[in-house]
Amino acid sequence: MDLETLTHKSGEWLKGQGPESDIVISSRIRLARNLAQYPFLSRADDRVRVEIEESLGQKLIDLPLKKPLSYFKVHTLENIDRQLLVERQLISRELSDNHGSRGVVLSDEENVSIMVNEEDHLRMQVIHSGLALDECWNEIDRIDDLIESEVTYAFSQQLGYLTACPTNVGTGIRVSVMLHLPALVVTKEIQKVFQALHKISLAVRGLYGEGSQAMGDFYQISNQVTLGKTEEQLIQQVKEVVPRIIFYERQARTALVKDNREGLHDQISRAYGILKNAQTISSEETMHLLSSVRMGINLGLIDDLEIPTVNELFIHTQPAHLQKIKGTPLESGERNVARASYLRQRLSGRHPGEVN
């Protein structure tokens, strides 16, 4: 798979399938691992980074996983391509911005991503559409076993898998579920959800993880604790809380419809209208309006648009994607025009490229 092909398709996890996929966008589990014989990356000079990247890269490509797998040497990629992978959730911002030799293995369906020389030597993730944490765990557990048969991980009897940051030590696991919660945002109940989650030490982040804002009413719920509990217990904790949040979101949606159906329908239709007709539009406004439209489809207020298309538009209207689609670098103002044009084409039922 090359990055040009990647630009025009979309990952399995955006397909809008799987349990509760009206609210749960995706489930993701990642593991952090380090090789025992090397220093962590903060103390790894360029030579060591090259050594780790080259030896791990080859081993990862040869893993007996579902083929084909692609390996990208991230340090050799253009800025725009690195940003594309970030927007696509296939690599982290940290891997994109790091220096020195580093890489990523990707599966064709974009479910599997294994990063080399991120904050830890290895960061592997499995992502699926909808609420599917068990599937993610079974796959990532197997991948971890396969890698472990090739290398020696830094591990201690007491502290488990040793990581560069003590917040990941132990299981090195991050279990996260991405939720679309527009009604809880509108009714301002979202703060209560945050507080409740905080109390049971679960973290809430935006679409692009640490430090990113909650764009398009997307929220990632994940565990914070990684030590002293088994992987199953940590997964269970997230699994238990998600249905409750889904329940509150549905309740808030029902209340919105009940209180003011016409008002809501109007607001959603206007959002859809702007997206279909705008001549220039920012990324922020796009996310905001797409969020309304997405909820409108789920409430049956819009019936000529599919959820997978909307999911894809959230990703494809971002800066690097737009520039890749257009095939040329664009300034912010030009991107807004290109974004509006792309949206008009996609939402009129014509596939971009057919007619300009």
Next chain:
Amino acid sequence: MKKCRRCSKPATLHITEIVNSEVQTLHLCEGCAQSYLSQQDQPDPDEMSPAAAKLIEGADLDELDHIVCPNCGISFREFRSQGRLGCPHDYIAFEAELMPLLENIHGATQHCGKCPKRAPDSSQRQYELIKLRNELRSLVEGEKYEDAARLRDQIQSLEVELAEDQPEANDKDDD
């Protein structure tokens, strides 16, 4: 030209005072001199502030900061400022400092999840034991006493097995 005793500006005023029958000269810039003269009761800059005194008392914190990992050469202070450790050995080198931190972050200091399959057989079973004890705790918390009793028997037999396998006391963690 002399520098002001309180800031780095040139000292333009030289104040001579007699304190406890001793002559003291202060070299100050205009700004500092004015504030000095308007607050005569302000402590002498050489006198230690209570905050500074506290810092000296807490000198062991400073000592901790200077502990260096013999393996990768990172100091605890460097770890504190960048939030990233330098190598796996740091968890041993900074053990005394890290344990309270881990307790704080995770509420625990003992791993009980997955362990590498390539780990030695005895430590595999040690792990099994840790894992089972952890499960036992949650069963008891959940008041599932029958399951807990069954698990307790399993734990006991595993303990006996392990004791038989390892006649010498060998409960020390290795690196």
